[in-house]
Every structure is written in structure tokens, then in C-alpha cells.
Amino acid sequence: MLILMRADAGAADLERVLDLLRESGIKPQVTRTEDATCILGPDASKALNAEQISALAGVRKVVRISSPFKLASLDGAMGRTVVEVNGVRIGGGDLAIVAGPCGVESRDQLFTVARYVADSGVKLLRAGAFKPRTSPYAFQGLGLEGLRLLEQVRAEYSLGIVTEALDVETFDAVEAAADMVQIGARNMQNFALLRRAGRCGKPVLLKRGPSATLEEWLYAAEYILAEGNRRVVLCERGIRTWSDHARNTLDLSVVPAAKALTHLPVMVDPSHGTGRRDLVVPCARAAVAVGADGVLVETHCNPEKALSDGPQALLPSDFAQMVGQLEGIHRVLREAKGALSGLALNGL
Numbered sequence: 001m002l003i004l005m006r007a008d009a010g011a012a013d014l015e016r017v018l019d020l021l022r023e024s025g026i027k028p029q030v031t032r033t034e035d036a037t038c039i040l041g042p043d044a045s046k047a048l049n050a051e052q053i054s055a056l057a058g059v060r061k062v063v064r065i066s067s068p069f070k071l072a073s074l075d076g077a078m079g080r081t082v083v084e085v086n087g088v089r090i091g092g093g094d095l096a097i098v099a100g101p102c103g104v105e106s107r108d109q110l111f112t113v114a115r116y117v118a119d120s121g122v123k124l125l126r127a128g129a130f131k132p133r134t135s136p137y138a139f140q141g142l143g144l145e146g147l148r149l150l151e152q153v154r155a156e157y158s159l160g161i162v163t164e165a166l167d168v169e170t171f172d173a174v175e176a177a178a179d180m181v182q183i184g185a186r187n188m189q190n191f192a193l194l195r196r197a198g199r200c201g202k203p204v205l206l207k208r209g210p211s212a213t214l215e216e217w218l219y220a221a222e223y224i225l226a227e228g229n230r231r232v233v234l235c236e237r238g239i240r241t242w243s244d245h246a247r248n249t250l251d252l253s254v255v256p257a258a259k260a261l262t263h264l265p266v267m268v269d270p271s272h273g274t275g276r277r278d279l280v281v282p283c284a285r286a287a288v289a290v291g292a293d294g295v296l297v298e299t300h301c302n303p304e305k306a307l308s309d310g311p312q313a314l315l316p317s318d319f320a321q322m323v324g325q326l327e328g329i330h331r332v333l334r335e336a337k338g339a340l341s342g343l344a345l346n347g348l
């Protein structure tokens with residue numbers, strides 16, 4: 001349920017509405033825009049009817065949200081969400097690029113990659129300190145030591161840090177070190193972790209599960225939103241299909257499909273989405289063209305020696321070239337926006 005307050009409603013009016021919702025077991029969320037205050041009461045219509053709320057002083061309008069994603073849904077939202085990380089706007093028509101190695105391997109490796117990422121003009125660095133690996137014998141990440149290195153590299157190059165939280169136990173440490181916390185594909189339905197992410201003070205990048213439907217992905221986002229964290233960005237990273245020419249099948253059609261349902265920004269990760277260096281750049285270009293709010297890519301100074309995901313890591317020179325191409329495509333699309341608007345392209 002979405003409750004819009006009148007412009008002249010006072011603090012006491014707002015409190016009365018919030019109290020009524022809380023008494024009914026609902027966790028209300030207040031959003032203030034320039035000219036309106038609105039209250040989102042997820043699932044409130046189960047416990048209360050619109051007339052009860054409309055009768056309260058200061059209430060202008062009550063809207064039922066029919067979507068099952070009460071907080072993630074586009075209907076009922078006060079416009080599309082823009083998530084800002086280190087001065088980079090994810091959403092709102094901008095193009096965000098997040099880049100870096102799969103994992104933090106050493107000070108030397110991290111600083112080398114960070115230097116060329118920063119030189120390319122990209123302001124968000126990705127690298128996992130805690131790595132979710134298929135094999136328990138594979139490199140698991142440097143853990144807390146990796147987080148310390150990420151803090152140092154942020155200070156050195158003024159880069160925002162995007163890094164994964166693997167479990168609830170290590171979440172506090174990751175939250176403290178990160179500018180944006182990544183929830184990995186394998187954890188998309190780890191509900192305890194999603195709830196913890198919802199209580200965290202940093203924006204969250206929510207990867208799509210390897211076999212998740214769009215609906216399941218949006219419900220996962222809903223878990224985070226329901227705890228009060230509104231800064232959620234979705235990231236498509238490929239799903240498991242029977243197509244075997246690539247590691248995963250990058251589902252670019254999910255970008256406009258998601259944008260038709262949710263106000264949350266949607267990014268694309270063509271690195272895990274394909275697992276093949278030669279496919280990453282073409283798919284990154286396609287992601288921008290399809291209306292993604294940003295791209296997350298892996299790059300390594302020496303992919304041959306990478307401790308994880310070397311085959312999909314872009315070489316430094318390819319990476320720099322890709323950044324130029326993506327910015328060029330984004331610029332062209334922006335300029336063509338007027339001409340394209342008649343085609344109802346979601347999110348462009």
C-alpha cells in the first residue's frame with residue numbers, strides 16, 4: 001500500500017499513520033520527495049483497508065500496490081531509483097562501469113589493476129576478498145587481509161570499492177570496508193544474508209542466481225528492501241541453460257523485462273555471463289544498447305596467472321578500449337533518446 005500525505009500534513013499526522021501501520025504488524029517506510037511525503041506499507045492491505053487510512057488527518061490518497069513486489073515494484077514507486085556510489089550514479093540515465101579482478105590476490109596485483117582502472121576514468125573497483133568457489137580446494141580469497149588491501153587501494157586511487165559478502169559471520173567486516181556490498185549469484189536466495197544486507201548502511205549489488213527467474217530475483221531484492229535498505233542494484237550475470245558454448249547464458253532480455261517491473265537500476269556482468277574473454281566486450285556493448293544502467297567486468301594485469309576466473313578477465317589494453325566503446329555507445333543512445341522514445345524502450 002502506498003499512502004500519499006497532503007502537503008500541509010504535520011509530523012503528528014505522519015506519526016498517527018505510521019503508528020496505525022506498526023500496530024498492524026507492518027514495517028512502514030517513509031519517502032520524501034521535493035513536494036510529497038509518502039509511506040510505503042508493504043502488504044498493508046492484508047491487515048488494513050484503504051478507508052481506515054484515508055480517514056486519518058493529513059492523508060491525501062491511498063493506492064493499493066497490486067504487484068507482489070511491494071517495495072521493488074515500479075508501480076507505487078516515486079520514480080526510478082538512482083543509487084550513488086563514490087560519486088557514480090547507478091540509474092537515472094547514466095552509465096556506471098565497475099571493473100577489477102575477480103579476487104584480491106596480492107597487494108601488487110590489486111594496485112596494478114587499480115591503477116589502470118583509475119587511469120581509464122572508471123571510479124568503481126571490484127574485487128572479492130571472500131570468494132565463493134565451486135571447489136573447496138580452489139583459491140578462497142584473502143579474507144580479512146584482502147579487505148585491508150581494498151581499504152588501502154581505495155585511499156590510494158580514490159576508487160569506490162565493490163566487494164562480496166559471502167556470509168552473515170563476515171558481513172560486518174565487509175560492510176566496513178566496502179562502498180557497495182555484492183551479494184553473489186550463489187547467495188541470491190540466502191535469506192538470512194539478504195536480511196543482513198537489508199540492515200546494512202551501504203548500497204547492495206544483488207546478482208541474479210544462476211537459475212533464478214526474474215520473479216525470484218525481484219523477491220530476493222524485496223527481502224533487502226523490506227529491512228529498510230533502499231539502495232539496491234540488480235545485476236544480471238548469466239544463467240544456466242543447455243547452451244554450452246559459454247560458461248553461462250547472458251540473459252540480456254531480462255534487462256528491459258526487469259525495468260518494466262521494478263524501479264531498481266539493473267546492471268549487467270558479461271564476464272561471469274559468458275566466461276570467455278572474447279565474448280565479454282561484445283556483450284558489454286550489447287548490455288549498454290539494451291538499456292542497462294551499468295556494466296560490471298573483470299580485468300586482470302596478468303590473466304594467465306589469475307587465481308580465479310582468468311579466462312574471462314580482460315587484458316588491460318582491451319579493457320581501456322572497451323571503456324571508450326561503451327561510453328561512445330551510451331552517448332549515441334542518449335543523443336538518440338528523443339528519436340527512440342516512440343519505441344517505448346524501457347530504461348533507455
Ligand code: PEP
Pocket residue numbers: 102128132183184185186207237272
Ligand atoms: C564475482 O563477481 O566474482 C562472482 C563470484 O560473481 P557471481 O556471484 O555472479 O558468480
Ligand code: MN
Pocket residue numbers: 102103272298308309
Ligand atoms: Mn569472478
